[in-house]
Amino acid sequence: MHELYTALAGYYDAIYRRRVERVSREIDFVEELFQDEAEREVRKILDLACGTGIPTLELARRGYQVTGLDLHEEMLAVARRKAEINIEFIQGDALEIDFDEEFDAVTMFFSSIMYFDDSAIQQLFNSVKRALKQGGVFIADFPCWYYGGRDGPIVWDERKGDEWLVITDWREVEPATQKLHFKRLVQIVKPDGSFKAFMVDDELNIYTPREMRLLAEKHFRKVKIYGDLHELRPNDRRYWLVALK
Ligand SMILES: C[S@@+](CC[C@H](N)C(=O)[O-])C[C@H]1O[C@@H](n2cnc3c(N)ncnc32)[C@H](O)[C@@H]1O
Structure with a gap:
């Protein structure tokens, strides 16, 4: 089920090349949030679900003491x-x-x-709150899935060395449950024309900014939802949750 994070882990940064290119702007924004929203100086950070460390390494480069944890x-x-x-x-489950x-x-x-459903997200907020010092902040970004984009299939490609990655994405949303079934076919083509194919089939949970705010407000002193690297705007497609302990 999690082929993207197991068999394809070595290809993750190539698949998300555009994200790698954007991470420095994201961390500029996160540093602004530390300044504006935290009620203590931020030095020590826990990066949950850190993956291949794209943001973790950028934070460390800027002088923060960072611990990365992933399943x-x-x-x-x-x-x-x-x-x-x-x-x-550290290898571990963010819920534990x-x-x-x-x-x-x-x-x-x-x-x-989005890996955490209504009940798991409450457990997550509890554990995060306990991990934070008073005046510390929790920051998480999540996308808008209601912007009318195509459900797919969307085909695109990337390179990793001499390998060619042909990626086909599509998604199925269950409106009543707000479950998102994300499907991705990754074909890795070698210069000699031989190829390997991997199928990713993941289940994610859709949250609107309002739902995320209401859930987080049950656990944190102050909660704010930002837009994509700025204050929330009506047509933002990515949101940033900022929750203060
Ligand atoms: C979309 S990737 C994001 C990786 C990284 N945060 C980044 O910005 O590139 C999602 C990550 O969540 C991790 N993950 C999923 N469920 C988790 C859990 N319960 N505890 C810890 N990590 C988890 C996966 O292993 C994967 O690395």
Whole structure:
């Protein structure tokens, strides 16, 4: 089910090349949020569902003391290989973290929060709150799935060295349950024409900004939803949850 994070972990950064190119702007924005929303200086960060460490490494480069945690060892292996700075990477489930007032900020980037359904997200908020010091912030970004974009299939391609990745995405949304079935066929073509194919079939949970705010308000002192790297605007397609302990 999680082929994207296991068999394809070594291809993750190539598949998400455009995200890699954007991460420095994202972290500029996150640093503004630290300044404007946290009620303490942010130095120590827990990056949950850190994956191959795209944002984790960028935070570490900027001088933060970062711990990255992810469910999949294959993703962490890529992150460890890339890390030029000493970063602690831990394999684990974000729902089972056991930190007590250790971090100034907890982050969860790139839609990872969609892995948690109504009940799990409450458990997540509880664990995050416990991991944060008073005045610390939780920051998570998630997409809008109601913008009328095509459900697919959408075909696109990327390169990794001499390999050609042909990626076909489509999605099926169940309106009543707000479950999103995300399907992706990744074909990896070698220069000699031989290829391997992987099928990703993931189930994610859709949250509107209002739903996310209402859920987070049950656990945090102050909650704000931002738009995509700025204040919330009516047609934003990505949202940033900022929740203060
Ligand atoms: C879309 S990727 C995002 C990775 C990274 N945050 C980034 O910005 O590139 C989602 C990540 O969530 C991780 N994940 C999913 N469920 C998790 C859980 N319960 N606990 C920890 N990590 C989880 C996956 O292993 C995967 O690396």
